[in-house]
Amino acid sequence: MNTDFVKTQPVQTLLDRASGVDVEGGDRRLKAITRDLVEAVMTVIVKHDINESEFWKAIDFFQKGAGEFGLIVPGVGLEHFLDLYMDAKDAEAGLSGGTPRTIEGPLYVAGAPLVEGDVNLSDDADDTGTLYMSGTVTGPNGEPVTDAILHVWHANSMGWYSHFDPTREQTPFNNRRRIKLGKDGRYSFHSKMPNGYSVPPGGATDQLMKAVGRHGNRPAHVHFFVEAPGYRTLTTQINFGDDPFAADDFAFGTREGLLPVPNRQGDTVHIAFDFQLQKSAEATDESFSARSRLAV
Structure with a gap:
């Protein structure tokens, strides 16, 4: 599937709601950064056709490896x-x-x-x-x-x-x-x-x-x-x-x-x-x- 899918209205509406850009209150800069970051992850999912199992394996890896984030980031x-x-x-x-x-x-x-x-x-x-x-x-x-x-x-x-x-x-x-x-x-x-x-x-x-x-x-x-x-x-x-x-x-x-x-x-x-x-x-x-x- 083409990454243009991320630009469709349902996904863009989801991003607005998830990052809080469509509601009052909160930190505007943090909202904008959160929206862009989540959109970038969504784009990677579509670009590489990441399936549900691969996604949750990645989440599990980061949860178990949280103690080594200080090494993973430079790595x-x-x-x-x-x-x-x-x-x-x-x-x-x-x-x-x-x-x-x-x-x-x-x-x-x-x-x-x-x-x-x-x-x-x-x-x-x-x-x-x-x-x-x-x-x-x-x-x-x-x-x-x-x-x-x-x-x-x-x-x-x-x-x-x-x-x-x-x-x-x-x-x-x-x-x-x-x-x-x-x-x-x-x-x-x-x-x-x-x-x-x-x-x-x-x-x-x-x-x-x-x-x-x-x-x-x-x-x-x-x-x-x-x-x-x-x-x-x-x-x-x-x-x-x-x-x-x-x-x-x-x-x-x-x-x-x-x-x-x-x-x-x-x-x-x-x-x-x-x-x-x-x-x-x-x-x-x-x-x-x-x-x-x-x-x-």
Whole structure:
């Protein structure tokens, strides 16, 4: 059947009623978004001739996999799409430069210790090498950013993040810190080196990736938020440029400018990486998105 079926009067009337656009009250923007979203789903149903059983199997999959939505969203490219969309809006507004943004992922934890100086992120012993990372945080003209805070978090050698580790063996906030920078904008930290990892075997994300012929692996990487008064808050991460999955990250977190190649010396790894922030145009530029995050 042709997708024009969705444009027939009975279906359009149904959409108006279901989204509340034909009644007073409610949020107009939410009504419009709901209508367009449901219409898009209807169009996909007709376009691919999805039958009743297929539809309810999909609903069942999402219900059972609700706990992995934070992985499914980047896995299907939606989180990376948001980065591309924000980049395009910046370009349209004449904004350019700065360290590229990329996906946050679902594993940030608010409330990590606020520390200064040459910081050790790792509280736990780990059977892996040591990562040393350093650099500067500057503004668009190369000026050191004053009063910046660098949020850092990464996995351990087994690919587990503290607070989300199913073994429950990690110390709270292991491999997590907020680093308060000095007036020179310089930072440095060391930690037990992270490794790449895969999505939970047999979980909803793993099932979906296999069903579409893809893997669920991520390269070794380190996550960052960078915030400072007068500058746009940056959400980004670096992927190890020599990791076999650096060019094939299931979550699409790899971006040009975020792939430093580590300097490996035995079991020690050195990475030099500088962050450049953009000036904020309004107060909301300096805040974090409204994404739900674990707070401890």
